[in-house]
Amino acid sequence: MRLLQAMMALDDHRSVQEHSVEELAAIAGVAKGSVYYQFGSKENLVRQMLVHGAEELQRIMDDLDDVGDLASVRASLTAQIRAAFAFLREYPSFTGLVAYALARRRDDESQQLRAEKEAIVGLLTDRLARLDAARVAEGHAETPSSPARLEIMATSLLSAAVTLSIEQHTTHQEWSEEDCVQALVAMSAGGLG
Template identity: 30%
Template sequence: MSTQEAGERKLRPGRTNATKQKLFEASMELIGERGAAGVTVDEIAAAAGVSKGTVYYNFGSKSDLIAQLLRHGVDILLARLLSAQDNSADPLEAMEHMIGQAMDFMAEYPSFARLWVSENWRTPSVWQNTFAELRTLLLEVIGAAIERVAAKHSVDTSISRGSLETAIFGACFVVGLDRQTYHPERTREQSIAAIMAIMRGYVLK
């Protein structure tokens, strides 16, 4: 077992979801300004209105804290993606709603998207195991949505399902973050339509 894995197994849960949400919002704001390496636990605790001792007691080190906050952010995103799935709707419409939820999440937490994009492919990364686990969870939800589309519509079977999942996954982060950072004039609907073009290319006429 690696040192990182051992550390993550020892993590203590936060006292309440409210405390974790405060820490999540505070850390995302600070990390968005200076990057993960430039933020201290003292600053995160002060911004969240909790004591440094509380942070260390519940989460351990700074790297463990950020690992848990990454999990918390993905929990929020997953809940929104799952809420968009309506079994009674056309699966393409459900996919569109799901991508809309992803765009809303990126708009609300752009610093989370920046942290994800900047650290997820860094090798080595302190949070490499955490990212791998969370990425799998998100891809499973996207994969299930694609599966429902394939069950309802004729699709291009020459397209790798795994590559399609990854394309949708990556597009949600990159398109959402690009809109927030460089093109605020682009509407939510334009962003959703751009990502849905990937899915519509998968469905045969």
């Protein structure tokens, strides 16, 4: 666990794949042999980092999940986006790996990479569907958005969050985290209807 957390937080402008197992073990303060014992290979270690990060992101968002009227669903989604953005900022190596997964063609992806990317998009699709259903229930929209539209919006939201996180971290430190969050919230709410 400590190794996965340390890998997710790497911030030296190299992808996690560019680090040697020796470097990763030293960063986490564990023996190189224990890395191979626990994960078998560097490739499996990187896959497990993605799985661990995606599970942690889902847990954070689930802890903030609230179902109810439009206002509570909207507030819950805003809190989830805020927490997810903070998570992406805290773990730049994980964020880079998600960006890599988003940019890969379906044929080029490993099964694990595709599954984790789809899990994150599915989580966001579910949250947007709840917001959409609350909008319809309260008469703010006549019909719900199609599942395909919700999935496109979720993929767009994930891509935007990852890109904003990377841009804020590397190029635009003057952008406040709250401004980035509000831009993502506006995207999510504005795309429904």
